[in-house]
């Protein structure tokens with residue numbers, strides 16, 4: 693029986709949903725699978741696993757820093773343990789294709805064998821709101837594909853790792869996002885007339901950047917722009933500085949009837965994504 697651990701970071705739940713699909717599919721195949729959340733200061737397990745998964749949402753065409761920092765804390769190994777990554781993103785553009793490169797470099801340097809990455813499109817938590825029906829269609833598409841991908845991973849298959857020059861360039865440019873988010877985080881505000889003081893934002897910020905003191909919310913300089921606070925605020929009371937025009941608030945209803953129309957933005961690449969699974973065995 694293979695022992696697998698999937699470390700995941702999920703700001704607003706999409707990546708966690710996909711990671712859970714992996715646990716389900718791999719367990720059905722007879723593996724022993726554990727999910728472990730990546731937190732700002734979490735330390736990877738000392739236990740040896742046969743395979744390690746790392747699941748993350750694409751942030752600025754890259755792996756979020758909270759995830760790459762965690763990967764750097766993995767124990768050095770001489771065993772070439774296989775690592776696979778799983779990512780979710782709001783759009784299926786090829787510009788997302790190079791987001792794995794930093795993770796691959798880090799894990800290989802530590803002695804792991806990076807066997808590939810699988811990509812699932814899930815509803816945006818920033819940029820614009822997909823319809824609930826589209827969110828359902830995205831999740832259902834992942835539900836169909838994950839069992840096939842999970843089987844391939846368990847068999848030690850590699851995914852072709854392509855990263856077009858445009859994607860590499862875009863992800864290099866987007867490195868600026870990391871200091872940019874720290875700066876922008878200080879511009880977040882809570883609208884006092886809407887706020888119900890549920891403290892969800894304070895309690896759930898993955899980097900502890902939000903403090904409630906003397907009756908006021910204070911946003912520090914550690915923000916990673918993950919959108920958890922603003923997305924999950926039950927009364928949409930949080931404004932997100934320069935990113936406010938592209939803020940998305942409120943959970944999706946993934947149980948809605950599927951929306952079979954396509955968004956106007958990146959229409960062609962959404963169509964391609966739904967029509968074909970680029971990791972399908974038929975493609976080999």
Ligand SMILES: Cc1cc2nc3c(=O)[nH]c(=O)nc-3n(C[C@H](O)[C@H](O)[C@H](O)COP(=O)(O)O)c2cc1C
Nearest residue numbers: 702703704705706707749751752753781782783817
């Ligand atoms: C700061 C930030 C940057 C993002 N950048 C991208 C991006 O470059 N490409 C993309 O397709 N989606 C991008 N997204 C959308 C998320 O990757 C997508 O909604 C993801 O499924 C969220 O996963 P989570 O719910 O597990 O956090 C971004 C979201 C945030 C908050």
